[in-house]
Amino acid sequence: MVKVKLWGSLRQFADDQEWVDVDASNFKELLDQLSHLYPALRPKIERGVSLAVDGVIYRNAWFTQISDENEIVLMPYMVGG
Amino acid sequence: MKTNHIQTTINGDVTEFLCNADESLLDVLRDRLGMTGAKEGCGTGDCGACSVTLNGRLVCSCLVLGVETEGAEIQTIEGMANGDNLHTLQRVFLEEAALQCGICTPGILIAAKSLLEKNPNPTDTEVRYWLAGNLCRCTGYDKIIKAVQTAAAEMRGA
Amino acid sequence: MALDTPKRDFKIVGTRVPRPDGIDKVTGKAAYGADITATGMLHGRILRSPHAHARIISIDTSAAEAAEGVKAIVTSADFATPDDAGIRDIRDNCLALDKVLYDGHAIAAVAATSKSAAKAAIRLIRVEYEILPHVTDVDAAMKPDAPIVQSGRAFESVPAGMSQNVHSHVEFGHGDLDAGFANADKIIERTFKTAATHQGYIEPQACMANLGADGRGELWCCTQGQYMVRENCAAILGIEASQLRVTSSEIGGGFGGKTTTFIEPVALALSRKSGKPVKIVMTREEVFRATGPTVSTSMDVKIGMKNDGRITAARAELRYQGGAFPNHTVEFGAQAAFAAYDLAAVQTLGWGVMTNRPKEVAYRAPGAPTAIYAVESVVDELCQQLNLDPLDVRLLNAARKGTLSAYGPTFNEIGLVATLEAAKNHPHYTAPLGENQGRGLSCGFWFNFGGNTCVSLNLNSDGTVGVVEGNPDIGGSRASISMMAAEELGIPYDKVRTVIADTTSLGFNDVTDGSRVTFAVGLATIEAARAAKNEMCARVAKLWGIDTDAVQWEDGSVKPAGPNAGEHAPMSIADIAAIADETGGPIAGHHEVNADGAGVSFGVHLVDTEVDPETGATTVLRYTVFQDAGKAVHPDYVEGQMQGGAVQGIGWALNEEYIYGDDGLLQNASLLDYRVPVASDLPNIETVILEIPNPGHPYGVRGVGETPIVPPLAAISNAVSRAAGIRLTELPMSPPRILHAITQRRDG
Numbered sequence: 009m010v011k012v013k014l015w016g017s018l019r020q021f022a023d024d025q026e027w028v029d030v031d032a033s034n035f036k037e038l039l040d041q042l043s044h045l046y047p048a049l050r051p052k053i054e055r056g057v058s059l060a061v062d063g064v065i066y067r068n069a070w071f072t073q074i075s076d077e078n079e080i081v082l083m084p085y086m087v088g089g
Numbered sequence: 090m091k092t093n094h095i096q097t098t099i100n101g102d103v104t105e106f107l108c109n110a111d112e113s114l115l116d117v118l119r120d121r122l123g124m125t126g127a128k129e130g131c132g133t134g135d136c137g138a139c140s141v142t143l144n145g146r147l148v149c150s151c152l153v154l155g156v157e158t159e160g161a162e163i164q165t166i167e168g169m170a171n172g173d174n175l176h177t178l179q180r181v182f183l184e185e186a187a188l189q190c191g192i193c194t195p196g197i198l199i200a201a202k203s204l205l206e207k208n209p210n211p212t213d214t215e216v217r218y219w220l221a222g223n224l225c226r227c228t229g230y231d232k233i234i235k236a237v238q239t240a241a242a243e244m245r246g247a
Numbered sequence: 248m249a250l251d252t253p254k255r256d257f258k259i260v261g262t263r264v265p266r267p268d269g270i271d272k273v274t275g276k277a278a279y280g281a282d283i284t285a286t287g288m289l290h291g292r293i294l295r296s297p298h299a300h301a302r303i304i305s306i307d308t309s310a311a312e313a314a315e316g317v318k319a320i321v322t323s324a325d326f327a328t329p330d331d332a333g334i335r336d337i338r339d340n341c342l343a344l345d346k347v348l349y350d351g352h353a354i355a356a357v358a359a360t361s362k363s364a365a366k367a368a369i370r371l372i373r374v375e376y377e378i379l380p381h382v383t384d385v386d387a388a389m390k391p392d393a394p395i396v397q398s399g400r401a402f403e404s405v406p407a408g409m410s411q412n413v414h415s416h417v418e419f420g421h422g423d424l425d426a427g428f429a430n431a432d433k434i435i436e437r438t439f440k441t442a443a444t445h446q447g448y449i450e451p452q453a454c455m456a457n458l459g460a461d462g463r464g465e466l467w468c469c470t471q472g473q474y475m476v477r478e479n480c481a482a483i484l485g486i487e488a489s490q491l492r493v494t495s496s497e498i499g500g501g502f503g504g505k506t507t508t509f510i511e512p513v514a515l516a517l518s519r520k521s522g523k524p525v526k527i528v529m530t531r532e533e534v535f536r537a538t539g540p541t542v543s544t545s546m547d548v549k550i551g552m553k554n555d556g557r558i559t560a561a562r563a564e565l566r567y568q569g570g571a572f573p574n575h576t577v578e579f580g581a582q583a584a585f586a587a588y589d590l591a592a593v594q595t596l597g598w599g600v601m602t603n604r605p606k607e608v609a610y611r612a613p614g615a616p617t618a619i620y621a622v623e624s625v626v627d628e629l630c631q632q633l634n635l636d637p638l639d640v641r642l643l644n645a646a647r648k649g650t651l652s653a654y655g656p657t658f659n660e661i662g663l664v665a666t667l668e669a670a671k672n673h674p675h676y677t678a679p680l681g682e683n684q685g686r687g688l689s690c691g692f693w694f695n696f697g698g699n700t701c702v703s704l705n706l707n708s709d710g711t712v713g714v715v716e717g718n719p720d721i722g723g724s725r726a727s728i729s730m731m732a733a734e735e736l737g738i739p740y741d742k743v744r745t746v747i748a749d750t751t752s753l754g755f756n757d758v759t760d761g762s763r764v765t766f767a768v769g770l771a772t773i774e775a776a777r778a779a780k781n782e783m784c785a786r787v788a789k790l791w792g793i794d795t796d797a798v799q800w801e802d803g804s805v806k807p808a809g810p811n812a813g814e815h816a817p818m819s820i821a822d823i824a825a826i827a828d829e830t831g832g833p834i835a836g837h838h839e840v841n842a843d844g845a846g847v848s849f850g851v852h853l854v855d856t857e858v859d860p861e862t863g864a865t866t867v868l869r870y871t872v873f874q875d876a877g878k879a880v881h882p883d884y885v886e887g888q889m890q891g892g893a894v895q896g897i898g899w900a901l902n903e904e905y906i907y908g909d910d911g912l913l914q915n916a917s918l919l920d921y922r923v924p925v926a927s928d929l930p931n932i933e934t935v936i937l938e939i940p941n942p943g944h945p946y947g948v949r950g951v952g953e954t955p956i957v958p959p960l961a962a963i964s965n966a967v968s969r970a971a972g973i974r975l976t977e978l979p980m981s982p983p984r985i986l987h988a989i990t991q992r993r994d995g
Contacts, residue, residue: 013655015417015419015654015655016417016418016419016420016594017404017416017417017418018404020404021403048403051402051403052402052403052404055402060655060656062656062657062659063652063656063657063658063659064659064843064844064943065656065694065696065843065845065847066843067696067697067698067841067843068841069841069843072843079656079657081655081656082655083582083654083655083656084417084575084578084579084582085575086575086578086579086694086696086761087506087575087613087696087760087761089502089503089504089506089609089610089611089612089613089760089761089953109363111363116362119281119282120362123284124275125275125278125279125281125282126275126276127275128279128281128449128450128499129281129451129528130449130450130451130499130918131531131917131918132530132531133531133917133918133919135531135917135918135919136449136531136918138449166274166275167274167275169274169275170274175270175273175274179274180273183265183266183269183270184265185883186263186266186723186881186883186884186886186887188269188272188273189500189721189722189723189884189887189891190448190449190450190497190498190499190500190501190721191268191272191273191497191499192279192448192449192450192499192500193449193499194272194273195273195275198273213931214927216926217926217927217929218926218927220926220927221925221926221927221928222925223926224449224923224925225449225926226446226447226448226449226500226502226891226895226923227500227722227887227891228887228890228891229887229890229891229892229894229895229924229929229932230890230894230924230926230929231886231890231929231931231932232883232886232887232890233926234926234931235931
């Protein structure tokens with residue numbers, strides 16, 4: 009089980025929780041589980057999200073390993089100029 | 090539209106071309122003579138990327154008609170280096186990284202050369218005002234001004 | 248990913264070598280977007296909407312088709328239907344579908360045998376419009392009864408009952424705001440507005456397209472990403488990506504504005520229809536009316552502070568309009584707003600809004616400069632009112648390693664405190680000021696990205712090296728990539744040549760954005776060089792008849808790893824290259840990665856301004872940029888990014904704005920009326936580079952390109968507000984606006 013932090017405007021789609029518990033060992037499993045547990049999150053996840061693991065931002069990287077030792081924060085998918 | 094036959098001297102070479110009455114010198118250089126060193130950033134004389142000298146005077150070639158150049162002496166960026174010897178300004182611009190994307194560079198070099206021919210020892214403020222008609226969006230002008238001053242000092246010493 | 252301690256001892260990285268494309272760029276030989284011709288080419292020209300918002304009833308092209316020299320005319324009917332919603336929006340921006348959504352929106356295009364014939368033919372196209380009400384202001388567009396730009400585009404996060412122009416909503420933050428504000432000694436709440444600005448690249452968009460009826464094509468264009476152009480165009484034209492080869496020209500500036508497509512699908516459609524190559528070059532007026540400005544904004548910021556300068560709570564609400572299509576820019580602004588602060592209670596709300604303006608395109612750290620402008624203005628005003636030193640207050644509240652960031656994660660290694668201390672210790676900070684002068688400062692922040700990257704590194708038979716990478720060189724990256732390859736291989740810089748691949752020569756590369764190239768392409772280059780070194784070691788070990796681990800790489804040569812490996816003279820890269828044929832064939836290394844770990848970037852800007860109380864005109868007297876570069880690979884180009892970004896920000900603060908009339912038409916679509924900073928507006932821009940290594944890069948590199956545009960808006964506004972003796976809350980701070988504020992203060 010890992011704890012994932014959702015940003016404010018996502019919480020309404022996950023029973024108003026800031027932190028959700030998800031059974032996942034990598035980013036892909038995390039996204040699949042989130043979509044499964046909270047189907048209302050799916051549109052945003054499908055449009056793209058990033059993941060911060062211990063402060064390092066990953067934009068895609070499905071196989072990024074995560075565990076309950078990590079701080080895991082969901083972030084919007086980002087681009088630059 | 091009637092085409093006009095024009096004879097000029099460009100970078101020391103006698104050059105003949107045909108052009109329509111509404112064609113700018115910039116269009117002639119780029120489209121008829123294949124000299125694409127002068128760039129079109131605006132077509133309205135606001136950016137200076139198309140700078141050339143016409144009878145020794147710094148002009149935006151987008152504001153000069155091709156038909157106005159009969160008998161004129163034109164200098165463009167293509168004529169600034171002497172064979173494989175870069176002009177001091179060109180060399181110093183490279184040494185001091187006075188360009189990033191490089192699109193404004195031909196116009197700025199032509200304008201800076203024109204300044205130093207008139208005023209070999211300008212102040213920073215004089216350089217900044219002389220180059221105020223040449224827009225650069227990458228560098229913030231800092232390294233350009235410094236490079237012009239380095240080249241000016243070197244040219245005065247030579 | 249290399250997460251071991253970054254290398255800090257360099258021979259080539261950190262020096263100021265000449266750039267490989269330099270001579271072509273100072274002699275006029277470099278080929279930019281508009282600089283090539285093709286045999287038999289036609290000239291394309293685009294018809295644009297004269298209305299801010301209208302339904303297209305009909306388009307009659309018959310007279311134009313019959314005109315002299317006209318070979319093809321296209322409309323949106325000539326495009327396919329991409330699967331991807333984002334690319335469908337790009338398509339509908341390239342040629343309008345059933346409505347024109349802004350002044351300048353493209354409707355149809357002509358290819359003709361000359362520029363003048365194409366220009367004349369455009370005027371013969373008859374479009375019948377039903378004019379619709381329009382809205383160009385962000386606050387007006389959010390009102391429930393505002394004219395609707397597009398219906399049904401709101402994302403699920405937008406609460407019911409809002410105007411359909413509101414397409415997105417985000418919220419970030421943590422902590423108890425009410426308790427935080429209750430605990431404050433002083434609370435300031437202000438509303439800010441900023442105008443839309445344009446990237447202002449000096450080279451207008453230009454391309455040359457050649458597409459056959461069989462769907463095979465070639466495209467030459469100035470772009471920040473040839474692979475992005477290929478994906479967009481293939482989807483919009485309904486052809487296969489493999490059949491479209493896109494070659495990026497030299498690029499005359501982008502700053503984010505060339506991370507999308509405008510004319511390329513149109514030129515391809517015209518070429519396919521006419522059977523000839525088609526060149527399209529935008530005019531400057533088209534660039535302003537129809538390509539990417541950034542957002543305009545309306546923002547509320549409220550911050551509470553103790554008498555000692557500690558921030559107790561902070562809240563921002565951002566309203567960003569990004570033109571006629573949905574975008575995500577407000578998400579980045581909302582995350583970046585308070586990134587520089589260690590806050591117990593913080594909340595940022597963001598609203599993304601559509602208006603009848605051009606489709607917003609990324610502009611250097613998209614979304615961040617405006618949000619941080621509002622936040623840093625309020626922090627400065629609190630410092631003034633509580634009589635506190637603005638740098639000390641920022642140091643007291645600065646985010647550092649272990650800070651829970653306002654956007655969610657806990658910060659790892661960041662360089663903000665070191666950057667603030669560098670500013671505090673710089674002579675600029677304590678230099679005396681005269682009458683009507685003021686000093687301002689601001690922090691800035693950007694995320695920085697890595698992204699999809701491919702590099703191939705080939706060893707030539709004479710021992711020199713070719714590097715092939717897939718990102719257009721927008722400001723010296725071929726030099727920095729060659730430097731990193733030479734550093735890793737231990738050979739001189741001039742033995743390496745780096746070229747930019749077309750889309751068939753490497754796998755997919757993300758666009759040149761997010762300050763990613765020196766970081767991600769550099770990382771892939773170093774890994775590709777390491778792969779080549781491993782191969783060279785294996786070849787030499789085989790030659791010497793010893794195990795691969797009995798040889799080692801040192802100073803550009805393969806040597807025995809120790810006395811037990813036997814007596815062997817070291818072999819240089821040139822020695823190994825000379826026998827490549829006999830030892831197994833050509834030697835190369837390559838690396839493909841979706842790079843992460845770019846490392847966030849902070850900067851601090853200090854500026855002195857003088858405001859003329861009679862005219863409201865501002866003079867920028869002195870400007871210093873402090874920024875963490877991780878490792879400055881080529882310091883000249885790092886300084887150049889810092890200086891160029893600062894000056895773009897100065898323009899944003901003082902001059903630049905999109906001005907719309909009540910008719911919804913853009914009033915200043917020229918470089919005369921949209922005034923970017925010129926040389927005589929500016930002082931020298933001093934730079935101080937800090938190097939706090941990024942653990943995510945083998946050499947510790949951080950992206951540097953975007954952060955420098957973030958602080959100038961607030962730094963200048965704070966300096967002007969102190970000089971003028973009144974707080975300014977709207978950008979640009981043009982002389983009339985400043986004069987008005989001064990007059991109001993005088994009149995009480």
